[in-house]
Amino acid sequence: MSDVKKIATRDSYGNALAELGAEFPNLYVLDADLAAATKTSTFKKAFPERHIDCGIAEANMTGIAAGLATCGIVPFISSFAMFAAGRNFEQVRNSIGYPHLNVKIGATHAGISVGEDGASHQCNEDMALMRSIPGMVVICPSDDVEAKAAVRAAYEYNGPVYLRFGRFGVPVINDNADYKFEIGKGITLKDGSDITIVATGLCVSQALEAAETLAAEGVSARVINIHTVKPLDEELIIKAAKETKMLFTVEEHSIIGGLGSAVCECLAENHPAKVVRIGMRDRFGESGPAAELIHKYGLDAEGIVKTVKENI
Amino acid sequence: MDKKALMIAANKVRQGIITGVYNAKCGHPGGSLSAAEIFTYLYFEEMNIDPKNPKMEDRDRFVLSKGHVAPGLYSTLANRGFFDVEALKTLRHTGSFLQGHPDMKGVPGVDMSSGSLGQGLSAAVGMALAARLQNKDYRVYCLCGDGEIEEGQIWEAAMFAGHRKLDNLVLFVDNNNLQIDGSLDEVCSPNPIDKKFEAFNFYVQVINGNDFDEIAQALKNAREHKGQPSAIVAKTLKGKGVSYMENSCGWHGKAPNAEEYEIAMKELKEEEAALCQM
Numbered sequence: 001m002s003d004v005k006k007i008a009t010r011d012s013y014g015n016a017l018a019e020l021g022a023e024f025p026n027l028y029v030l031d032a033d034l035a036a037a038t039k040t041s042t043f044k045k046a047f048p049e050r051h052i053d054c055g056i057a058e059a060n061m062t063g064i065a066a067g068l069a070t071c072g073i074v075p076f077i078s079s080f081a082m083f084a085a086g087r088n089f090e091q092v093r094n095s096i097g098y099p100h101l102n103v104k105i106g107a108t109h110a111g112i113s114v115g116e117d118g119a120s121h122q123c124n125e126d127m128a129l130m131r132s133i134p135g136m137v138v139i140c141p142s143d144d145v146e147a148k149a150a151v152r153a154a155y156e157y158n159g160p161v162y163l164r165f166g167r168f169g170v171p172v173i174n175d176n177a178d179y180k181f182e183i184g185k186g187i188t189l190k191d192g193s194d195i196t197i198v199a200t201g202l203c204v205s206q207a208l209e210a211a212e213t214l215a216a217e218g219v220s221a222r223v224i225n226i227h228t229v230k231p232l233d234e235e236l237i238i239k240a241a242k243e244t245k246m247l248f249t250v251e252e253h254s255i256i257g258g259l260g261s262a263v264c265e266c267l268a269e270n271h272p273a274k275v276v277r278i279g280m281r282d283r284f285g286e287s288g289p290a291a292e293l294i295h296k297y298g299l300d301a302e303g304i305v306k307t308v309k310e311n312i
Numbered sequence: 313m314d315k316k317a318l319m320i321a322a323n324k325v326r327q328g329i330i331t332g333v334y335n336a337k338c339g340h341p342g343g344s345l346s347a348a349e350i351f352t353y354l355y356f357e358e359m360n361i362d363p364k365n366p367k368m369e370d371r372d373r374f375v376l377s378k379g380h381v382a383p384g385l386y387s388t389l390a391n392r393g394f395f396d397v398e399a400l401k402t403l404r405h406t407g408s409f410l411q412g413h414p415d416m417k418g419v420p421g422v423d424m425s426s427g428s429l430g431q432g433l434s435a436a437v438g439m440a441l442a443a444r445l446q447n448k449d450y451r452v453y454c455l456c457g458d459g460e461i462e463e464g465q466i467w468e469a470a471m472f473a474g475h476r477k478l479d480n481l482v483l484f485v486d487n488n489n490l491q492i493d494g495s496l497d498e499v500c501s502p503n504p505i506d507k508k509f510e511a512f513n514f515y516v517q518v519i520n521g522n523d524f525d526e527i528a529q530a531l532k533n534a535r536e537h538k539g540q541p542s543a544i545v546a547k548t549l550k551g552k553g554v555s556y557m558e559n560s561c562g563w564h565g566k567a568p569n570a571e572e573y574e575i576a577m578k579e580l581k582e583e584e585a586a587l588c589q590m
Contacts, residue, residue, distance in 0.1 A: 060468035067438020099425040
């Protein structure tokens, strides 16, 4: 897929904020000394008076956002997933989640695709943490088109939203006229009758590529893009469980608490089916180029194909 | 209101605290009682609020960062007319709107949910910043415990408020010198509190927080002082107004039994009668 245009979703995030900022004067962006990395610097350049740098103090940034939200401002707080969701879990839960305030959390540098910075900065637990907060929407977009649509949808939605972005360039796969983003609605990207691959984030393009390889080998794989991990599109998942033999979930996240868990919870209660979770298997990441890590941990097309073949 | 009326109002607030905690059979009377004058002065005199329109757009805001003293806030709001004083008897009961810690979704007059120590000041700073960003002239008040300021987030918030020169923000530190495990000096002293806030670019005043004249003067000074947020270190007596609760760690988070309740209410009613005859 080397000829395909690649964009990191953190760039999409910064660009989307700058676009929305022009439309909505009550949109503010808060950073914790990472505007250059979270790409909110794009917004900062366009609307310096609406960009608030809180310094290296994420907990306070989160509380400030809560206070701003009570006064009619729509704040997007930005940091790395490790800090936005990890360090901040309790602030997000108690200052934003419990009062259900209209704060958006833009978390970049999620998952192992952070790369060389290594395990301390590779947050593979953020979706698990955020998903557990009552009323929190959790979105993990798969490419530039979806990420920008997600930022707009998050602004238009009244309530807390966690947005997960990456620093690694990913192929643009949703650049078509029919594309429509709706919070909580999964997208069937490819139909198939033998198995279903349910993917989120940067794993979606890998899942599509895996499905092509599998098709050549006689396995018909359905591919579902779950951009909204919470609320999960249960109807689409149950339908896939009824129509195909087994499901494979793929995420750049721990297999505990993220997409894989959400799919298992849904099916265990509604239509028990075999689910194989592809993700970080209860371990930390490590330093290395993002593409190599994605390959090493079996999250690329090759790894997905291998896991599918081992299980069908 | 004159000082006598304020003292009577504070007495009523204290009666409501005891009533609430007694009926809940748990809760936090000590720090609620120590801050009764601060609550009373803010809601009966200082703040631009309307009990009939609790969400009034440009009202002054209050954040109870030490959310466990919800009985003090609830009693003040009820006595000020935000809701029926009788409701205080449902404090902490299943289904009651008066949750153990303030819930802004359920209680008229509560501007921010709180309870997890260290978080409320950040929200107050956000509100003060919102006023600045939106060119509004409302003011924001926050009450922290002196033990609470051991939380690191307080200093993150203080650094930001000082840096941004948020002079529409007033922080009260209820300095009753006691926390759950003992006195501040025994546990993990945040002293000297005044010097710390000065170092974070606050305009700092140290007052007797159980004295209405000193509270009034400090708030007037804070209003007139430009270019810095205010910290008012309010020296108070934990458990004030109920003899056996005064200056005792044990009454931080404990409800009186029936006998103790009778003694507390008798003392407070006697004080009320004496005040009325002044």
